[in-house]
Amino acid sequence: MSAFNGVAQVRRTATPVQQVTSLFLRVWSAWQKHRRRLKVQAALCALSERELMDIGATRAEIDYIALQQGRARPDRPAPWRIGSALAILLLVNLFGLISADRTEAQCSAQDVLRRRLAVKVDPPAPRSEIPVSSAADILAWKTIRIGTFTDTFALRSAMSAMGCGVGNAADEILARPAFTLSREKAEVELVAVSVAELGLRGETSSLREIYARAQQLGLALAPAEIAPQLRLQYLDQPIGEFLTIGMEPIGTWAGEAVVLTVANGGAGLILIGQDGREDAQISAISRFVFVRPGASMAPEAAAMAR
Numbered sequence: 001m002s003a004f005n006g007v008a009q010v011r012r013t014a015t016p017v018q019q020v021t022s023l024f025l026r027v028w029s030a031w032q033k034h035r036r037r038l039k040v041q042a043a044l045c046a047l048s049e050r051e052l053m054d055i056g057a058t059r060a061e062i063d064y065i066a067l068q069q070g071r072a073r074p075d076r077p078a079p080w081r082i083g084s085a086l087a088i089l090l091l092v093n094l095f096g097l098i099s100a101d102r103t104e105a106q107c108s109a110q111d112v113l114r115r116r117l118a119v120k121v122d123p124p125a126p127r128s129e130i131p132v133s134s135a136a137d138i139l140a141w142k143t144i145r146i147g148t149f150t151d152t153f154a155l156r157s158a159m160s161a162m163g164c165g166v167g168n169a170a171d172e173i174l175a176r177p178a179f180t181l182s183r184e185k186a187e188v189e190l191v192a193v194s195v196a197e198l199g200l201r202g203e204t205s206s207l208r209e210i211y212a213r214a215q216q217l218g219l220a221l222a223p224a225e226i227a228p229q230l231r232l233q234y235l236d237q238p239i240g241e242f243l244t245i246g247m248e249p250i251g252t253w254a255g256e257a258v259v260l261t262v263a264n265g266g267a268g269l270i271l272i273g274q275d276g277r278e279d280a281q282i283s284a285i286s287r288f289v290f291v292r293p294g295a296s297m298a299p300e301a302a303a304m305a306r
Contacts, residue, residue, distance in 0.1 A: 039239075043265030047272075131199035135218035135292055141192040144233045146225050147182035155181065155228055159271070164231050169258050169273030178250045179224050188226065189292045191219065192243060196284040207249075207259075208278040210288065214246060219290035222247045227260035230289065231271045237264040246290040249276030262289070 132138050149155040152174055159166060166174070173179055195205050198213045211221065227245045237243075242263045249257035257276035264270070274280075 039266040042240075043267035047265060130197070132193070132197055132217060133199075135191070138191045138193055138197075138217075138219075138292075140189050140292060141289075142190045142230075142234070143187050144190065144226070144229050145185065146188055146223065146229050147185040148229070149181055152179065152181065158232060159228060162232060162235070163268065165268055165270035167270065167272035169252060169256075170227075170260055170271045172252050173224070173250045173258050173260060173273055174228065176250055176252070181225050182223065188222075189294055190222070190226070190230070190289050191292055192287055192289050193219075194285060194287045195282055198288075200284070203284055204281040205284065206278065207276065207280045207282060210282060211246065214288070214290050218293075219246070220293045222289060222291045224248070224250060224260070226289070226291070227262060228271055231262050231269065234262060235269065237262070237269060239264050239266045242287070244274065244282075244286060244288050246288045 149158065156166075156174065193214075195210055198210065198217065200209055200213055215221070222245050224245075224247050227247065230243075230245070242261055242265070244261045245259060247259055249259050251257055257278075258273040259276040261272050261274050263272055
């Protein structure tokens with residue numbers, strides 16, 4: 001009896017520590033799930049209807065998908081000391097609220113932009129982007145390697161190994177005969193520029209106008225290979241950035257023209273397809289990736305630049 005009482009006494013003295021630890025871990029786990037759910041919601045809200053269709057989802061399913069993603073990863077025990085845990089808990093609550101506010105604001109901003117485009121309201125006030133007058137005025141953004149894969153199977157395997165997602169339309173484009181890989185290794189210098197920086201006025205411009213203006217400035221359309229290669233070589237892409245590759249559209253099996261976009265909407269790095277019709281209307285804030293022609297380009301890329 002005395003031994004039993006002794007064990008009971010030990011358990012009673014340990015109970016407050018266990019309770020505090022358990023409470024912190026439960027709160028931490030709930031916050032992590034909440035944070036994952038908000039990131040997925042933000043990513044999906046940032047996509048257009050065409051891009052949502054590309055990943056096999058609809059806008060009505062966003063909340064459900066986010067809820068499932070929030071539960072997707074197993075919780076990991078946190079071995080922090082209790083004193084540090086309490087301090088972290090306070091900071092987590094504070095930053096959790098800030099993160100939630102920012103995510104909701106991002107979602108709302110995207111919805112407002114879509115509504116404005118849908119009703120074609122008056123153009124906004126002049127933007128801060130300064131139009132460039134030639135390709136020489138645009139700083140080089142990134143240099144990437146092409147011609148590093150022997151076939152599309154190796155390319156797909158590399159993307160899968162790196163955890164890069166591929167949307168349905170993009171996946172179909174990678175399988176089309178018009179999608180080719182360079183036979184020679186080369187480095188290609190890229191620039192990233194917004195539609196407004198190209199000097200096009202108005203809230204939206206057609207893809208035809210964007211391409212014509214870029215080529216007038218001395219920029220070149222990118223080989224289709226640039227899209228997956230950039231996805232693989234741009235693993236630190238910030239959340240919320242969507243870069244449309246200035247490329248010749250490739251038709252799907254159904255005949256829909258598609259161009260590729262390298263994106264990080266918050267739920268992970270992904271390569272998706274978007275409307276590649278000549279008259280497709282593109283927002284002035286959208287950013288495109290073009291090639292700066294140079295001697296380092298592979299023959300195939302140089303031919304496309306001409």
